[in-house]
Amino acid sequence: MKLNVNGTDHQIDVEDDMPLLWVLRDVLDIKGVKYGCGIAACGACTVHLNGDAVRSCQIAAADAVGFEITTIEGMGTPDTMHAVQSAWVDLQVAQCWYCQSGQMMQAAALLQSIPRPTDADIDDAMNGNLCRCGTYPRIRAAVKQAADTLAKG
Numbered sequence: 001m002k003l004n005v006n007g008t009d010h011q012i013d014v015e016d017d018m019p020l021l022w023v024l025r026d027v028l029d030i031k032g033v034k035y036g037c038g039i040a041a042c043g044a045c046t047v048h049l050n051g052d053a054v055r056s057c058q059i060a061a062a063d064a065v066g067f068e069i070t071t072i073e074g075m076g077t078p079d080t081m082h083a084v085q086s087a088w089v090d091l092q093v094a095q096c097w098y099c100q101s102g103q104m105m106q107a108a109a110l111l112q113s114i115p116r117p118t119d120a121d122i123d124d125a126m127n128g129n130l131c132r133c134g135t136y137p138r139i140r141a142a143v144k145q146a147a148d149t150l151a152k153g
Helices: 020-027 083-090 100-113 119-126 136-152
Strands: 002-005 008-011 046-049 052-055 068-070
Touching (some): 100 136
Antiparallel strands (some): 046 052
């Protein structure tokens, strides 16, 4: 099957029902997407399918064919970070960083659909992306900063 990941087509030979998470990490060696729980309850494995945030542990590889798959590596580079990535760095959101790629992917999808989210919008969208370090206030602040940056163009 052919998967488009971060703008590059990859021809892969895996079982149709292999979770996208394992295709990304083990077959394509894309390590920004993390395994957290395997049941879509933590958000560490969040990626975008055509811009929508999804839990890659619950998406079969075959079900991702034809979609543009974006991981944290596809959002930006150290030299040209996405506004969400810049806000995370500026506000030093992360402590351990384990969940943060999923947090940023969820935040970017939120800002795509709601460019100026309220606190309630942020809390609702980010619910289900768990952070064991408890950086939720900094996450909310970073989402607001990213929204301001994106609004300025």
